[in-house]
Amino acid sequence: MNKMNFSRRNFLKVSASAAGGLMLGFHLPQAAEAGAHGAAVEINAWLTIDPNNIVSIVTPQTEMGQGAFTAVPMMIAEELDIPWENVRHVFADANRHVNNNNLYTTTSTGGSTTVSRRHPYMMQAGASARERLRVAAATKWGVPVEQVTAKQGVLTAGANSATYGELAADAVNVTLAEEPKIKAYKDWWLLGKEDVKRLDIPLKTSGTATYPIDVTVPGMVHAAVQSCPVPEGKLVSFDFEAIKGMPGVIAAVELKQVKDVPAFTDLRSAVAVVADEWYQAKNALAVLPIVWDLGRGASISSESQNAEALQLLAGPGTLVLNQDGNIGKNLDKGVNHDAVPGIIAASSKVVQGEVYHRPFETHATMMPPCAVADVKADRADVWTFTQDIARSLNEVADQLGRDTKSVFLHQTYLGGGFGGGYNMDVHRQATAISAEIGRPVKVIRSREEDIAQDSQRPPVWGTYKAALGDDGLPVALVTHFVGEEKMPAFSQRGVANMPYLVPNRRHEYSAVQNHIPIGYHRAPGANHNGFIVEQMVDELAQAGGWDPLEWRLKMTEGNEPWQRILLAMKEKSGWRTDMGSGEGMGCAVVESHGTIAGCVATVSVSRRGQIYIDKLDYYINSGYVISPLTAREQAESSAIWELSHTIFGGLVVRDGRIVNTNFDSYPMARMPDTPPEIQVHLENSEDQWWGGLGEPTGPPTPPAIANAVFYATGKRIRVTPLSKVAL
Amino acid sequence: MAITLNINGRDYAIDADPQMPLLWAIRDKAGLTGTKFGCGIAQCGACTVIVDGNAVRSCNVPAATAVGKAVRTIEGVSEQNDHPVQLAWQELTVPQCGYCQSGQIMSAVALLEKSADPSDNEIDSAMAGNICRCGTYPRIRAAIHRAAELSKA
Ligand code: FES
Ligand code: FES
Numbered sequence: 001m002n003k004m005n006f007s008r009r010n011f012l013k014v015s016a017s018a019a020g021g022l023m024l025g026f027h028l029p030q031a032a033e034a035g036a037h038g039a040a041v042e043i044n045a046w047l048t049i050d051p052n053n054i055v056s057i058v059t060p061q062t063e064m065g066q067g068a069f070t071a072v073p074m075m076i077a078e079e080l081d082i083p084w085e086n087v088r089h090v091f092a093d094a095n096r097h098v099n100n101n102n103l104y105t106t107t108s109t110g111g112s113t114t115v116s117r118r119h120p121y122m123m124q125a126g127a128s129a130r131e132r133l134r135v136a137a138a139t140k141w142g143v144p145v146e147q148v149t150a151k152q153g154v155l156t157a158g159a160n161s162a163t164y165g166e167l168a169a170d171a172v173n174v175t176l177a178e179e180p181k182i183k184a185y186k187d188w189w190l191l192g193k194e195d196v197k198r199l200d201i202p203l204k205t206s207g208t209a210t211y212p213i214d215v216t217v218p219g220m221v222h223a224a225v226q227s228c229p230v231p232e233g234k235l236v237s238f239d240f241e242a243i244k245g246m247p248g249v250i251a252a253v254e255l256k257q258v259k260d261v262p263a264f265t266d267l268r269s270a271v272a273v274v275a276d277e278w279y280q281a282k283n284a285l286a287v288l289p290i291v292w293d294l295g296r297g298a299s300i301s302s303e304s305q306n307a308e309a310l311q312l313l314a315g316p317g318t319l320v321l322n323q324d325g326n327i328g329k330n331l332d333k334g335v336n337h338d339a340v341p342g343i344i345a346a347s348s349k350v351v352q353g354e355v356y357h358r359p360f361e362t363h364a365t366m367m368p369p370c371a372v373a374d375v376k377a378d379r380a381d382v383w384t385f386t387q388d389i390a391r392s393l394n395e396v397a398d399q400l401g402r403d404t405k406s407v408f409l410h411q412t413y414l415g416g417g418f419g420g421g422y423n424m425d426v427h428r429q430a431t432a433i434s435a436e437i438g439r440p441v442k443v444i445r446s447r448e449e450d451i452a453q454d455s456q457r458p459p460v461w462g463t464y465k466a467a468l469g470d471d472g473l474p475v476a477l478v479t480h481f482v483g484e485e486k487m488p489a490f491s492q493r494g495v496a497n498m499p500y501l502v503p504n505r506r507h508e509y510s511a512v513q514n515h516i517p518i519g520y521h522r523a524p525g526a527n528h529n530g531f532i533v534e535q536m537v538d539e540l541a542q543a544g545g546w547d548p549l550e551w552r553l554k555m556t557e558g559n560e561p562w563q564r565i566l567l568a569m570k571e572k573s574g575w576r577t578d579m580g581s582g583e584g585m586g587c588a589v590v591e592s593h594g595t596i597a598g599c600v601a602t603v604s605v606s607r608r609g610q611i612y613i614d615k616l617d618y619y620i621n622s623g624y625v626i627s628p629l630t631a632r633e634q635a636e637s638s639a640i641w642e643l644s645h646t647i648f649g650g651l652v653v654r655d656g657r658i659v660n661t662n663f664d665s666y667p668m669a670r671m672p673d674t675p676p677e678i679q680v681h682l683e684n685s686e687d688q689w690w691g692g693l694g695e696p697t698g699p700p701t702p703p704a705i706a707n708a709v710f711y712a713t714g715k716r717i718r719v720t721p722l723s724k725v726a727l
Numbered sequence: 728m729a730i731t732l733n734i735n736g737r738d739y740a741i742d743a744d745p746q747m748p749l750l751w752a753i754r755d756k757a758g759l760t761g762t763k764f765g766c767g768i769a770q771c772g773a774c775t776v777i778v779d780g781n782a783v784r785s786c787n788v789p790a791a792t793a794v795g796k797a798v799r800t801i802e803g804v805s806e807q808n809d810h811p812v813q814l815a816w817q818e819l820t821v822p823q824c825g826y827c828q829s830g831q832i833m834s835a836v837a838l839l840e841k842s843a844d845p846s847d848n849e850i851d852s853a854m855a856g857n858i859c860r861c862g863t864y865p866r867i868r869a870a871i872h873r874a875a876e877l878s879k880a
Contacts, residue, residue, distance in 0.1 A: 065824030204825030205816045206808040207761020207801030214760035366826040415826025447766045640862025663770035672851040674864040
């Protein structure tokens with residue numbers, strides 16, 4: 001287990017700290033909340049209790065829509081045993097975390113891990129607080145601690161009774177002889193319940209949730225930024241004289257690249273124009289003469305990468321071993337990978353796949369990247385688009401060459417994240433500009449700059465070759481996927497470790513040249529690879545005379561978590577492949593982030609080739625689920641996320657630059673594109689395993705739709721977006 | 728140059744040049760940050776406000792064009808966060824990241840003021856200008872129906 005210190009040693013007085021540093025008149029309405037409970041007592045770093053029995057719980061993870069600000073308080077409230085209506089949420093203090101030996105263990109928020117990986121120590125924090133309250137009550141009443149119950153915010157022993165709030169101050173001084181164990185699933189009273197309301201909803205219907213873009217600091221100016229339109233390229237010069245006289249313009253600042261090839265949050269070579277108002281900065285930047293050294297990327301395009309990929313697929317790739325395994329643990333141990341091509345060559349029933357492809361996709365969070373920095377001589381305050389407030393704090397301190405004690409990275413809500421908050425240098429840009437001009441500054445990226453410079457989801461190409469046995473099931477299979485050079489692992493996930501037990505397996509990999517930045521996304525590997533693997537499966541089933549759902553059941557025999565999903569799909573979806581006359585059902589199942597998600601899609605296709613998605617039906621096995629409401633929301637969300645890419649997505653690279661950089665040329669799914677019916681079935685195994693829920697329904701969506709279109713039309717869709725496919 | 732904008736029933740004297748988009752006048756001059764920036768080209772709806780009863784993408788119109796008109800933003804929808812649309816949004820837990828939701832709510836309010844009980848088709852076309860990257864569309868659709876019900880009660 002994680003080493004955590006739940007005693008008082010590291011703890012400060014709550015009133016000044018819980019909101020993240022001093023109140024400087026910033027426009028941060030929620031942050032005032034911590035101060036409002038001035039009389040609240042901090043039991044441990046995770047929670048305070050006030051005399052009215054209101055419990056304020058800190059969430060070190062970022063709330064970007066996925067429900068962290070509800071999930072973390074839920075886990076702590078479960079153990080503390082406090083009514084949900086008494087629970088409030090407060091922001092975490094990154095400065096306190098960083099300067100106290102990572103007080104909250106981590107502030108990183110991604111990979112669907114907030115609940116799945118972090119629940120042991122979060123629940124421990126609540127359990128520990130509850131036990132200290134019990135000891136305090138026992139001491140006060142002179143009874144053995146075993147006689148004290150702590151339930152729904154009330155401590156009781158015989159005739160004695162007190163609220164947590166009444167004994168909170170006493171509990172502060174208690175040191176436990178031993179930390180309690182966290183509760184088992186069967187004892188949960190709050191976790192797993194359907195009707196637990198999210199804590200962040202009211203702020204988000206009144207427009208008062210604060211995002212970095214909403215922060216205002218006295219004396220603040222605004223900056224628009226531009227990095228080289230061909231990523232990896234560098235600034236040569238710019239001519240400030242040309243824009244000097246434009247309304248509001250204050251300065252132009254060069255942002256210097258530190259590393260040769262920047263990745264993730266490394267500062268990139270860029271120019272910033274600073275003005276009184278943001279639109280003035282943006283207008284001036286648009287006409288600022290800039291000379292760039294475009295670098296190696298200028299000759300790369302979607303076409304050139306595609307041609308390179310096809311050439312690579314025609315030859316052999318590098319062998320990839322299945323090291324990850326998967327839920328159900330059906331590894332391909334003992335397989336002689338080198339023998340597989342020979343087995344296929346000798347077979348009389350060979351299936352040769354065609355080439356599948358999916359293009360680059362971008363985050364396009366509704367809130368464009370932005371940050372506010374106020375760098376003063378003795379302290380620096382920053383609000384930014386980040387999925388890890390501590391890492392951003394450390395990076396700002398490092399960039400300024402200052403002690404982390406003087407850097408305050410304030411937590412805010414995020415207008416979406418989806419992995420993008422790990423790859424962003426916008427906090428570094430704001431810090432550099434503020435330090436240079438000696439004033440607080442707000443940097444906002446235009447949507448065009450956001451999409452041009454974002455860390456993208458990489459493209460993938462893939463094909464396969466299989467030999468079938470007498471029963472029509474594959475006896476040997478070679479898959480070959482092509483990714484790109486920067487994050488090759490994304491093109492391997494879910495392929496080498498697919499759950500289907502083909503006795504002789506070999507997975508090969510190759511990479512195209514690529515200068516476009518790549519970063520964490522919503523299930524980047526599974527979303528792309530699932531499209532290929534789950535259509536390959538349908539093609540193999542069809543070639544062998546199997547129903548595609550029966551094929552999947554057969555090929556995962558003995559694998560309970562998968563069987564549970566596949567059987568639910570078979571029993572509840574009204575599954576059939578013979579709808580006829582322009583209608584079809586298709587299925588797909590993909591594991592990602594420790595969760596298995598199946599999708600059954602029902603489509604109709606008009607005579608002119610127009611595809612209508614009538615229904616999307618999801619079946620999810622994440623082991624446990626603590627918030628069914630959030631699980632359903634995230635299932636709908638990641639489904640529509642990938643539906644959007646299926647219908648409309650695809651970045652286009654020309655002369656090294658991304659050319660579709662706003663919603664007119666990179667369209668999104670909108671209300672009319674949303675299927676009339678989306679159903680989510682939680683089919684959990686509930687056995688000592690916690691899967692993530694922020695992303696898994698995305699991956700099975702495009703292959704289920706494509707498989708359904710096949711049954712409706714007899715035509716197979718091997719590339720996305722559908723908007724560019726002629727049926 | 729100073730202009731006067733009437734926002735949520737209150738007059739704001741705003742010092743802005745004529746080309747300043749209404750969005751930035753609302754956010755940075757009037758200090759009402761509930762209205763959001765998402766694309767700047769009238770494609771996403773994050774900046775939706777109601778001007779004289781019509782849903783308008785404020786990123787794409789100069790502030791000067793709103794002079795003499797009644798501008799409503801999310802802050803003016805209700806005092807207590809209890810407009811039927813807001814109540815329905817809360818009941819059905821519509822928002823995820825929340826960033827698009829001010830714009831969604833303003834589009835929904837404008838729709839319901841014109842059509843008290845909209846069909847799915849009316850909802851689709853009235854809401855088509857608002858993107859939600861978190862994919863809350865099914866809940867928005869249900870919540871508009873619910874808000875219509877709450878308004879009748
Ligand atoms: S910001 Fe106005 S429509 Fe997108
Ligand atoms: S709730 Fe996040 S963009 Fe709509």
